[in-house]
Amino acid sequence: MDNTSSPHNPYVTDLPKLIDNAGFFTRIRQLCALGYIPLYYFGSAKSILHCGMAKNNKEMEFLCTGFPKKGAYPALSTDFPAFHIFERELFEEWGILPEAHPWLKPLRFPPDSKVKMKDYPFFNSKSQVLHEVGVGPVHAGVIEPGHFRFICHGESIEHLEIQLGYQHRGICKLMQKGDIRTKMPLAEMIAGDTAIGHGLAYCLAVEALCGVQPKQSVQSIRLVALELERIAMHLADLSALSGDIAYLSGLNFFAALRTTVINSSLAICGSRFGKRWLRPGGVNYGISAQQNKVLRDTLDTFEAQFNRSSKALFGDSGVLNRFDSTGSISLQAAQELNMSGITAKACSYEVDARKDFPIKEAESFEPVTEQSGDVYARAMVRYREINQSLELIRYLLSTLPDNSDIESGDIPQPNKAKMAVSIVEGWRGRIVHVLISADDGSTELYKIYDPSLHNWFALALAVRGEGISDFPLCNKSFDLSYCGADL
Amino acid sequence: MFELLKARLGHGYQAIPNPLKANINPSFPGVAVILRADEQDFALAEQLCPTQAITKYSLDMGKCCFCGECSRKFPDTFTFKPDFRMASSSREGLVIKWQPQSATCSVPQVEVNRDLQKLFRRSFALRNVSAAGCNACELELGASSNVNFDMGRYGLEVVASPRHADGLILTGPVSANMAGALQETWEAIPEPKALILCGTCAISGGMFAKSGAIDRGWLESTPAVLYIPGCPAHPLSIIHGIMSLLGRNK
Numbered sequence: 213m214d215n216t217s218s219p220h221n222p223y224v225t226d227l228p229k230l231i232d233n234a235g236f237f238t239r240i241r242q243l244c245a246l247g248y249i250p251l252y253y254f255g256s257a258k259s260i261l262h263c264g265m266a267k268n269n270k271e272m273e274f275l276c277t278g279f280p281k282k283g284a285y286p287a288l289s290t291d292f293p294a295f296h297i298f299e300r301e302l303f304e305e306w307g308i309l310p311e312a313h314p315w316l317k318p319l320r321f322p323p324d325s326k327v328k329m330k331d332y333p334f335f336n337s338k339s340q341v342l343h344e345v346g347v348g349p350v351h352a353g354v355i356e357p358g359h360f361r362f363i364c365h366g367e368s369i370e371h372l373e374i375q376l377g378y379q380h381r382g383i384c385k386l387m388q389k390g391d392i393r394t395k396m397p398l399a400e401m402i403a404g405d406t407a408i409g410h411g412l413a414y415c416l417a418v419e420a421l422c423g424v425q426p427k428q429s430v431q432s433i434r435l436v437a438l439e440l441e442r443i444a445m446h447l448a449d450l451s452a453l454s455g456d457i458a459y460l461s462g463l464n465f466f467a468a469l470r471t472t473v474i475n476s477s478l479a480i481c482g483s484r485f486g487k488r489w490l491r492p493g494g495v496n497y498g499i500s501a502q503q504n505k506v507l508r509d510t511l512d513t514f515e516a517q518f519n520r521s522s523k524a525l526f527g528d529s530g531v532l533n534r535f536d537s538t539g540s541i542s543l544q545a546a547q548e549l550n551m552s553g554i555t556a557k558a559c560s561y562e563v564d565a566r567k568d569f570p571i572k573e574a575e576s577f578e579p580v581t582e583q584s585g586d587v588y589a590r591a592m593v594r595y596r597e598i599n600q601s602l603e604l605i606r607y608l609l610s611t612l613p614d615n616s617d618i619e620s621g622d623i624p625q626p627n628k629a630k631m632a633v634s635i636v637e638g639w640r641g642r643i644v645h646v647l648i649s650a651d652d653g654s655t656e657l658y659k660i661y662d663p664s665l666h667n668w669f670a671l672a673l674a675v676r677g678e679g680i681s682d683f684p685l686c687n688k689s690f691d692l693s694y695c696g697a698d699l
Numbered sequence: 700m701f702e703l704l705k706a707r708l709g710h711g712y713q714a715i716p717n718p719l720k721a722n723i724n725p726s727f728p729g730v731a732v733i734l735r736a737d738e739q740d741f742a743l744a745e746q747l748c749p750t751q752a753i754t755k756y757s758l759d760m761g762k763c764c765f766c767g768e769c770s771r772k773f774p775d776t777f778t779f780k781p782d783f784r785m786a787s788s789s790r791e792g793l794v795i796k797w798q799p800q801s802a803t804c805s806v807p808q809v810e811v812n813r814d815l816q817k818l819f820r821r822s823f824a825l826r827n828v829s830a831a832g833c834n835a836c837e838l839e840l841g842a843s844s845n846v847n848f849d850m851g852r853y854g855l856e857v858v859a860s861p862r863h864a865d866g867l868i869l870t871g872p873v874s875a876n877m878a879g880a881l882q883e884t885w886e887a888i889p890e891p892k893a894l895i896l897c898g899t900c901a902i903s904g905g906m907f908a909k910s911g912a913i914d915r916g917w918l919e920s921t922p923a924v925l926y927i928p929g930c931p932a933h934p935l936s937i938i939h940g941i942m943s944l945l946g947r948n949k
Contacts, residue, residue: 321876323911329876349880352859354827354841356834357877378876379831382912397749397766397930398906404835404931448838461703464846468713471847475724482726482779485835487930488767496771517709524706695833698874 220269221569222416222634224423224627227648228276230260233285236277240265243273244292249550249563251635251644253298255279255306256657264633264646268568274631284309294550297665320698321377332375337363342370345680349378356694360683367679372672379698387658392418392626392647393492400487402660403696405448408434408441408486409638410660410696413645416571416634418492421626421647426494430618431572432608433495436507437477437486439601439608442639444473446554446594447518449691453591454525456685457534465521472514476507493623501614508609515602522595535588539674539686542585549673550666553641555690558593559585565637587689628653640664640693662696713846718938719948721783727933728765728779731758733804736797740776744769750905753777756797760807760928761790761902786927786940788812793902793926809943812924815893816946819865822854823945825895826864826888830881831907832871835931836898840870843934850938853947861885866893866924872900872907875914882917894923895941898932905930 231239240250240263248265255261259279266272287310288295299310300319310316318327342363349357359375383402387395399414400407412434419425447470454462474484481489481497489497499507525531545551546561556563557579564579580596582589632647641663650656671690675683715721723729736756744753748769752762758769758777769777787793787807796805815823829837843850844857858864861884873881885894896918899905907913927940942948 323875349877350828350884354829354837354857356829356832356837357880378874378880379871380874380876380912381831381872381907382910383907386906386910394749397764401833401835401900401906404833405838407835461707464713465706465710467842467845468710468847471713471842471845479724479726482724482728482767483765484839484933485931487835488728488765496767517706520702520706520709524702527702693834695831698831 221565221571222420222632223272224420224630224632225274227629227631228274230276230278233277233280236261236263236275237285237288239273239275240288241291244294248273250294250298251633252646252659252661253295253302254646254659255302255308256648258656261302261308262646266569269570274633279306279308283307284311286311287313289313293548294666297669319377320380322380322382329377334361334375335363335371335373337371341365358694362680362683364680367681369675369678369680369683372675374668374672376668376694376698379695381695381699383699384658384660387660388655392649392655392658393422393623396491397487402699403662403693404485405445406441406638406640406643406662406693406696407483408437408490409636409640409643410645410662411486411490412438413634413636413643415490415492416636417632417645417647418626419623420632420634421630421649422492422623423627424493424623428572429613430494432612433499434490435572436499436605436608437489438636438638439605440473440477441486443598443601444470444477445639446598447473449688450522450525450591450594452688452691453535453587453685454531456688457531459525459528459531462521462525462531465517465524469514469518469521472510476510479503479506495618498618499609499612504609504612508606511602511605515599518598526592526595532588534685535591536586537584538587538682539678539689540584540586541670541674545670545673546585549670551641551663551670553638553663553667554590554593554597555667555670556641557581558589559583563642565635565642569635571636587685590689626653626655638663640691640696641667660699662693664692664694664697667692668697714849714852715847718848718850718935719942721935723781723783723933723935725781727781727783728767728770729782729933729936730780730785730806731760731763731795732778732780733758733776733795733797734778735776736799737773737776740773744773744777747772750899750903750908758795759793759903760785760795761793761926762899762905762908763928764899764905764930783933783935784939785929785936786925786943788925788944790902790923790926793928809925809940809948811946812893812944814891815924815944818891820945820947823866823941824856824858824864825866825868826861826884827857827868827870828877828881828884830869830871830877831874831913832898832900836870836900836929839929839931839934840868840897840937843937848934848938850941853938853942855938855941861887862889864888864892866895868895868897869901870897872904872910872913873915873918875912878914878917885921893925894921895925895927896923897927897937899928899930902926902928
């Protein structure tokens with residue numbers, strides 16, 4: 213690890229030394245060849261290009277260079293597709309051209325964007341045989357907006373192009389305004405279904421920047437919250453997956469089970485989404501001995517009913533018929549696209565920040581993986597992760613001291629001219645936040661990466677060759693965040 | 700088959716018997732209450748509030764993101780009752796005001812909308828548009844139809860097409876990039892129609908009110924019939940609000 217003073221996640225470091233353009237890109241290519249994955253890659257208002265590459269807590273490099281002189285450089289995406297979305301963002305935000313980028317299209321259409329949304333350059337086959345189907349931004353269900361453009365041959369999808377940006381709220385800019393320590397409610401809204409995941413990433417980044425390290429018991433409470441969120445959202449997905457194939461028993465079983473879990477969060481912090489539970493420096497609500505017992509009892513009852521319901525789901529031939537071999541993704545695609553989370557683990561790509569970048573000095577953690585990379589595998593990973601999270605929560609609760617006290621004191625001013633990076637395995641996958649403080653301690657930059665940013669492209673690949681009527685099922689099996697990607 | 704029956708038996712009866720009179724956990728931050736008009740607390744809370752919901756001597760639930768910071772720092776001045784009856788039929792009604800004469804504060808009220816009641820009392824179909832909603836309000840609106848809350852029992856449903864809808868329920872602060880699609884969806888709903896704003900972001904823009912990427916122009920010219928605050932709005936608040944609007948909360 214270069215230039216860093218904190219040995220593990222969250223990281224805090226002086227701003228990395230600027231190296232020349234050639235050295236910067238050569239090093240990135242070397243690290244990619246060594247199996248490092250890009251955590252972040254962005255330009256800053258100071259005309260600096262940042263890149264963070266890592267394999268795990270020990271093998272990590274932060275790199276910096278000036279903007280390329282001619283405003284262009286040979287794209288990394290051509291050799292390393294993982295960079296394609298980063299380079300699209302870089303081009304949209306700063307006009308730096310990654311030469312020979314295969315798919316250099318607008319990403320979010322921010323207010324100052326030169327391209328209007330209606331002028332999005334969709335891929336066009338110009339075929340006499342194929343037809344196009346446009347869906348969205350407003351969808352049939354109660355979900356976030358995005359536009360899907362299918363090119364179909366009869367019922368079969370040849371190509372899908374996903375146009376996002378409808379959800380762009382300028383959240384990074386809002387994070388940069390004012391005292392960074394007061395941004396908790398905003399961090400919880402990066403993606404409301406991942407309030408704990410993004411909230412925790414924000415807390416860790418701010419704490420690293422301010423030089424605070426909360427107690428082990430506080431971290432344990434936060435991890436309980438994180439795993440509760442994972443269980444709740446996996447249940448929401450199992451419910452919706454059942455609904456999409458008209459397996460109405462599953463739709464209702466898992467929805468009711470989710471109610472039980474999110475009401476447990478409500479009982480502790482007042483929010484079914486775990487909003488207002490965490491805060492930088494500590495937590496707002498601890499878990500008393502009595503709450504600890506109630507939670508454990510609730511989860512015991514939950515577990516029995518959950519396993520009964522899952523047995524019914526995965527034992528139903530009609531369900532298996534629809535899940536099996538639908539929307540497959542290969543391990544190679546998962547690695548090339550820098551995928552993470554359920555969708556990556558479902559094609560045996562063993563990435564999980566809980567193992568690779570543990571927040572606490574963790575006991576051994578082994579991610580759940582499946583081989584087949586299809587809807588079945590993604591449902592199965594969810595089922596197995598729920599059981600794994602139950603074990604984790606039980607363990608964490610057993611280590612909590614009685615009436616575990618909370619730390620909600622004020623935390624000190626941010627350190628000046630530092631960079632903090634935090635990584636959290638949210639229920640969708642790897643969340644990365646990057647926070648840079650200016651010479652006067654104000655926030656110079658706040659960058660947010662939801663796993664959806666990388667995983668959206670995988671959805672487009674997964675549906676190739678599938679019937680268009682299976683798109684909702686494939687989409688739900690990924691369940692990616694629109695606002696997490698659009699920010 | 701037997702696995703399914705076992706699961707079904709274990710599942711039992713899940714519906715909340717009467718969502719309009721349900722018990723909610725005491726930790727739920729519902730209707731805001733001002734306990735006293737303390738000048739200093741209000742001045743400090745005004746600074747603290749992330750959405751400028753607090754001014755002397757009022758708290759605007761349409762702006763509040765229910766982070767609870769004011770009630771934790773100044774528990775003698777601010778509190779949130781575990782009461783999900785948070786909706787109001789007027790924007791002004793969401794502003795909880797201190798009333799010095801009685802030393803109490805106002806509470807949000809939903810007045811029955813006679814026009815809507817006449818037409819939609821037994822069946823009210825809504826089209827949801829999420830315009831930069833963070834997916835929390837969307838999930839809660841979805842949960843309102845689930846097996847626990849089951850608003851379908853009252854003839855309340857969220858439908859797939861604006862052509863089938865009697866109204867629009869908006870979630871999210873309305874990003875500039877969604878403003879056009881929102882307006883088109885509204886125009887596609889046949890008259891007579893009603894607009895409902897669900898969640899703090901939809902009501903006031905919430906945390907995003909000052910973002911350059913938000914465009915709430917259309918909302919200024921389109922009056923809403925119901926405002927349901929919350930971050931996110933709770934399913935019980937949603938059901939209570941709509942039922943009260945249709946005069947069915949008895």
